[in-house]
Amino acid sequence: MEIKEARQYVIDRLNYAFKPKSVAVIGASRNEKKVGFKVIQGLRRCGYEGIIYPINVKATEVAGLPAYKSILDVPDDVDLAFVSLPATGVFEALEQCVEKKVKIAVVSSSGFGEIGNKNLQNEITEYCRENGLPLIGPNLVGIGTPYHNYNCGFVPYLPNKGPVALISQSGSNLLAALGSSQLDHFGISMFVGLGNKADVDFSEVIKYAEQEEHTKCIAVYIEALDSPEAFKKACLECEKPITVIKVGSSKIGVKAAFAHTASDNTGHNNAEYDQLFQESGVMREETWQEFLDTSLALGMCPPLRGDNVVMITNGGGAGLLACDHFERLGMPLKELKEISQNLRSAIRKYMPSFGSPLNPVDISGTATSEMYGGALRTAYRDENVDGIVISVCPTAVTDVEAITDTVIEIHKQYKTLGKPFIMECQGGNECREAIMKLRDHGIPAFSTMEQAVNAMVALREYSHIMSRKEELLKQAHAEEEEK
Amino acid sequence: MEIKEARQYVIDRLNYAFKPKSVAVIGASRNEKKVGFKVIQGLRRCGYEGIIYPINVKATEVAGLPAYKSILDVPDDVDLAFVSLPATGVFEALEQCVEKKVKIAVVSSSGFGEIGNKNLQNEITEYCRENGLPLIGPNLVGIGTPYHNYNCGFVPYLPNKGPVALISQSGSNLLAALGSSQLDHFGISMFVGLGNKADVDFSEVIKYAEQEEHTKCIAVYIEALDSPEAFKKACLECEKPITVIKVGSSKIGVKAAFAHTASDNTGHNNAEYDQLFQESGVMREETWQEFLDTSLALGMCPPLRGDNVVMITNGGGAGLLACDHFERLGMPLKELKEISQNLRSAIRKYMPSFGSPLNPVDISGTATSEMYGGALRTAYRDENVDGIVISVCPTAVTDVEAITDTVIEIHKQYKTLGKPFIMECQGGNECREAIMKLRDHGIPAFSTMEQAVNAMVALREYSHIMSRKEELLKQAHAEEEEK
Structure with a gap:
């Protein structure tokens, strides 16, 4: 009533x-x-x-x-x-x-x-x-x-x-x-x-x-x-x-x-x-x-304060699903060089020669937990980077558990920076366990790329809502007085 | 190349x-x-x-x-x-x-x-x-x-x-x-x-x-x-x-x-x-x-040959998500009385008085496997019904396993009728197991309502494609000859 x-x-x-x-x-x-x-x-x-x-x-x-x-x-x-x-x-x-x-x-x-x-x-x-x-x-x-x-x-x-x-x-x-x-x-x-x-x-x-x-x-x-x-x-x-x-x-x-x-x-x-x-x-x-x-x-992340999102993946296909979906939602990924001058060369250190330092950053199917860790730290530390998405694809040489533990540790060190960090990991049971462990440690993790992208875009939207809220409140008060 | x-x-x-x-x-x-x-x-x-x-x-x-x-x-x-x-x-x-x-x-x-x-x-x-x-x-x-x-x-x-x-x-x-x-x-x-x-x-x-x-x-x-x-x-x-x-x-x-x-x-x-x-x-x-x-x-279902889909659920909320999503995709659910004259009274037998024989058919949170079975059989047997979606919500009195076994049995009996049947079941581990068992028995099952609806609408779309294919083939041949 x-x-x-x-x-x-x-x-x-x-x-x-x-x-x-x-x-x-x-x-x-x-x-x-x-x-x-x-x-x-x-x-x-x-x-x-x-x-x-x-x-x-x-x-x-x-x-x-x-x-x-x-x-x-x-x-x-x-x-x-x-x-x-x-x-x-x-x-x-x-x-x-x-x-x-x-x-x-x-x-x-x-x-x-x-x-x-x-x-x-x-x-x-x-x-x-x-x-x-x-x-x-x-x-x-x-x-x-x-x-x-x-x-x-x-x-x-x-x-x-x-x-x-x-x-x-x-x-x-x-x-x-x-x-x-x-x-x-x-x-x-x-x-x-x-x-x-x-x-x-x-x-x-x-x-x-x-x-x-x-x-x-x-x-x-x-x-x-x-x-x-x-x-x-x-x-x-x-x-x-x-x-x-x-x-x-x-x-x-x-x-x-x-x-x-x-x-x-x-x-x-x-x-x-x-x-x-x-x-x-x-x-x-x-x-x-x-x-x-x-x-x-x-519930887990701060709002995304700008459009500069870096996407790190060991799977080119996941990267493609991500960049198409970011663009579909009106927030296209930018190339690393557009985000920050030295980001490309800094992140290059953490991938083999056949990796691709575009954005999505494809650190290749051979990526180790050290490469993931290095790339993630680099993105966290670059002050022009606003948010980070990581995708882990379970290739025959991927140690999903080690990567999970590494990113949880780095997230713990860097979360005070206030940059949203979201994970995607689709595959067999080790991926399911990774998602649960990441969530238990306060990192939103999902089993498809589009879910992760939706989540990141929502964090940007919330940041816009926060900026608009003061105005909305004023407007609401004015309407109230009119009545 | x-x-x-x-x-x-x-x-x-x-x-x-x-x-x-x-x-x-x-x-x-x-x-x-x-x-x-x-x-x-x-x-x-x-x-x-x-x-x-x-x-x-x-x-x-x-x-x-x-x-x-x-x-x-x-x-x-x-x-x-x-x-x-x-x-x-x-x-x-x-x-x-x-x-x-x-x-x-x-x-x-x-x-x-x-x-x-x-x-x-x-x-x-x-x-x-x-x-x-x-x-x-x-x-x-x-x-x-x-x-x-x-x-x-x-x-x-x-x-x-x-x-x-x-x-x-x-x-x-x-x-x-x-x-x-x-x-x-x-x-x-x-x-x-x-x-x-x-x-x-x-x-x-x-x-x-x-x-x-x-x-x-x-x-x-x-x-x-x-x-x-x-x-x-x-x-x-x-x-x-x-x-x-x-x-x-x-x-x-x-x-x-x-x-x-x-x-x-x-x-x-x-x-x-x-x-x-x-x-x-x-x-x-x-x-x-x-x-x-x-x-x-x-891969599991025949094409959906008409728009008359019946949705049976023990959860009103799931029913609402479904009917909104069907309408969003341009294939709104019809009321039972629009589908078939006696369907409403026939299906009414398998729900308590506080159920709702609209469409979605809400057989209530107290629904047993017998009620699910009766409603499903009724929908299968009605010749005006083209496809069936069932949603099972794990209330405290829902026997998810018994319902799963019942619908698998009925599906086995009626699948020669060529009517698509899709399930949705979201909840704890018993729901996850139900989804896997259903899939193992050739029934597409999903953990959210919108996935089930998307799938049913896709089966309709494929039916349209089949009708269009002959024409498309002719067109393609004509183009070939032109060249």
């Missing part, structure tokens, strides 16, 4: 959603297939260290924990109430939460706006707002953070630790990303599925993520915005990069989005959203892969 | 390149880091069953095999000569190959056109052509097929068996794809790196792949075409789908392609290549990932 702007009490209370000392599960179940069981199982399996209070009118014990008939019977304070009751029982549960002075409610139950029960949904929203109890959901899959071994919902994965805060309206896409996080070491700081977002709004979670210590990039999956103005303001004020993917704009997508999370896109076209995102200073991505890749790069 | 059209003797001889009974390695080496050692190691490690003759002027034994001073000393016939000598020694080696009546020569040596030695390259090409000895390369990484445990070159991977013939001018991209083949079960029928393609041309390998029994799709990575007319003719006559990726068209790419494989793109722009590919009836892909994905789908 619409809000004018992000509410401070909600932002403050979100701390209890992501770091609760205690969780009451209203609708706790002994049936292992029910959400009311899964949520307790998930919390315990991931190592949650707070107290869990199962609430169940009949059982005295759920999943080995003492159960309470009502949240009102819990002897201590409750930070978070996780409600997984049939939709018709939710209102009463929220009344008890208010009475118990619960800090925040998270409602997984479906059967609200998404199936046409908008009235019921609005009733609970209004009740919560009148009583100062923030509500996340309903129709939500879960919330959590790997930094506190905290996984509250029915999410089978606790993601890997990392820089990206993932705020998703869709549960399924959130699950997919959390699974990928484990599988591909895509680092996540915090995650939440907002579902129907009846009360707590995107803008408020963005505001919370902005101040959350582990978050370096905020990635938002949107089916519809109820409060575009609040969103815009929160984004403009945010000092961390924000990426968005917005679905439900196709003809059939409008209907599907409504059926999914009661998202109303009627009368709003894609171009309007494009404009809103531009005015908000956020980066809109088109595909899910681009959304994930860009978020990881923005 | 240019040819007018694919030469029949070359096509015939290619059989000795992909299925040689004997391989002589000219430049066989005892130094484990040299190509002359790697090639023998690779052949033996992968289980090559033919005879290997190491040729080395000094050693009497290489890698445990008896060595010969000259190929002329080999007591039996030699099908294939693999030449890994310094560039200056190649001509003499080829003279001996001719004298020995070797069937085909494969030259890995670099130091020819790509570093400006175009004269030397042309000399060997002319010599080979005059003497009817086809030459693959030079500056080549390898050639092979998993169907004969045959890996001849310095490629660390023997790929997984499957339908895609991979013809790549670039060695590094070939290596990357072969590594991915092992890692992600991307099935390959045969592979070759053409390098500088001094003699054997794309058109000839395409002609060979067309008749190769395991090949269902021919995927070609191109840096430049020496013989566009021969290429066009070979493609138009080919009854298997062909995908291409063409690099080296960007400003800096023109230089990089020349430095890499002596590819001359000067004066040829991207639009000209676009036109050529259209006239040739091949599908041009933009990114490496799209190139691989499309090739796999075309």
Whole structure:
């Protein structure tokens, strides 16, 4: 439901959603297939260290924990109430939460706006707002953070630790990303599925993520915005990069989005959203892969402050894919001599005679970790170089592991220079392991050239957004005053 | 070097390149880091069953095999000569190959056109052509097929068996794809790196792949075409789908392609290549990932004969990504009722009341393998349905393995209907395993929705190409006569 702007009490209370000392599960179940069981199982399996209070009118014990008939019977304070009751029982549960002075409610139950029960949904929203109890959901899959071994919902994965805060309206896409996080070491700081977002709004979670210590990039999956103005303001004020993917704009997508999370896109076209995102200073991505890749790069790298990117590779084909894609995206690679006077001769030292010191710099299929290291250091040290992409192709003489260790070491020494550094490595298992290790060490690494190029270009785009933001903020304030 | 059209003797001889009974390695080496050692190691490690003759002027034994001073000393016939000598020694080696009546020569040596030695390259090409000895390369990484445990070159991977013939001018991209083949079960029928393609041309390998029994799709990575007319003719006559990726068209790419494989793109722009590919009836892909994905789908699926695609999912978010992407690509999903009168009610049986029988068909996060099976069967059986996409999101109650087994079984029963069926499954390790198992059973499966949609749209495009081909052939013949 619409809000004018992000509410401070909600932002403050979100701390209890992501770091609760205690969780009451209203609708706790002994049936292992029910959400009311899964949520307790998930919390315990991931190592949650707070107290869990199962609430169940009949059982005295759920999943080995003492159960309470009502949240009102819990002897201590409750930070978070996780409600997984049939939709018709939710209102009463929220009344008890208010009475118990619960800090925040998270409602997984479906059967609200998404199936046409908008009235019921609005009733609970209004009740919560009148009583100062923030509500996340309903129709939500879960919330959590790997930094506190905290996984509250029915999410089978606790993601890997990392820089990206993932705020998703869709549960399924959130699950997919959390699974990928484990599988591909895509680092996540915090995650939440907002579902129907009846009360707590995107803008408020963005505001919370902005101040959350582990978050370096905020990635938002949107089916519809109820409060575009609040969103815009929160984004403009945010000092961390924000990426968005917005679905439900196709003809059939409008209907599907409504059926999914009661998202109303009627009368709003894609171009309007494009404009809103531009005015908000956020980066809109088109595909899910681009959304994930860009978020990881923005979470790990500083912005790219100029167009002088050096690309180092042991494979001419990878270099060609890269330079074509850079040009396609409007940021063509320049030759080394255009970037810096001595760069070409300096980098020449680290390749055999049949290498090619153009840009892409092809240090040849025989390249060793020493050659990669030398070329990378040279590019880092040249003050005219703004960013570096390295591609490693697994030839029969390539020691992928040694190259990985070398660039991780050099990146550690030079990262204070503030130059983005991105890797690409496609091939067999040794390449997959390299990508995971690089990501674990804060270097965005991908398995195709175009992903790496997309990421680098996104870092440049963010640098442009940063320059524009002051102006955008002024403009937004002026518009506000006009009203 | 240019040819007018694919030469029949070359096509015939290619059989000795992909299925040689004997391989002589000219430049066989005892130094484990040299190509002359790697090639023998690779052949033996992968289980090559033919005879290997190491040729080395000094050693009497290489890698445990008896060595010969000259190929002329080999007591039996030699099908294939693999030449890994310094560039200056190649001509003499080829003279001996001719004298020995070797069937085909494969030259890995670099130091020819790509570093400006175009004269030397042309000399060997002319010599080979005059003497009817086809030459693959030079500056080549390898050639092979998993169907004969045959890996001849310095490629660390023997790929997984499957339908895609991979013809790549670039060695590094070939290596990357072969590594991915092992890692992600991307099935390959045969592979070759053409390098500088001094003699054997794309058109000839395409002609060979067309008749190769395991090949269902021919995927070609191109840096430049020496013989566009021969290429066009070979493609138009080919009854298997062909995908291409063409690099080296960007400003800096023109230089990089020349430095890499002596590819001359000067004066040829991207639009000209676009036109050529259209006239040739091949599908041009933009990114490496799209190139691989499309090739796999075309290799595994029949063409999509109409626009009626049904999308079944347990995740509303995945459905939304899909329908937006279908519309973006100009092939929007239609509602079930537009596709077929009773489809909606028939498919409704396989979802809970809170599912959504729109299209995407959201059978809900609680979907079982039985529900997936029922919905899939219903879509297969409806004669108005042309193609099916299924997405599986790993919710806490999703049995990804059971769903995978179910759809594999149903696909086996219904594949004679000739309807393409594509899967998407993103998440943790169980999803990765599902993708590999599906691919092993001939179902193209991907980890993001947009990849699956791209693949389905490509199958439609191929169907359009098939309809257009007859006309294109006529047109080409008319042009020929005009000349």
